[in-house]
Amino acid sequence: MKLKCFGVGLAATLSALIYGLYTNEWETAVKIIGISAAVPLLITGTLTGAFVSGDRHRANYHTEVKGDRNSKSKRINGLLVMSAPNAVLIIILIVIATKNN
DSSP states (O other): OHHHHHHHHHHHHHHHHHHHHHHOOHHHHHHHHHHHHHHHHHHHHHHHTTTSOHHHHHHHHHHSOHHHHHHHHHHHHHHHHHHHHHHHHHHHHHHHHHHHO
16 A cells, blocks of 8 residues: 555646646645645644644544555655655755755
8 A cells, every 4th residue: 555655646646747848837846745744644633633632642542443444544644754755845845945045
């Protein structure tokens, strides 16, 4: 599953790069890559309970069935792997842009 998610993330990255090459609209291509990195990270944050208080997170943890928790953990890992190629490319583009200025 992780390889499939990595492939989806890589396909999004490559399609945005190809779009940027053909249309020469790099601002739009970078926005697509940024959105492709941010959306899975936001969904991951929601699934992990990063945006709720500790009491709610603890209550949710103790009321979950172990099978559901494992399934959610697999989805979270898949989403993180999916956003990885996009996040790495955004970091590389930021480093290149700051070195040129």
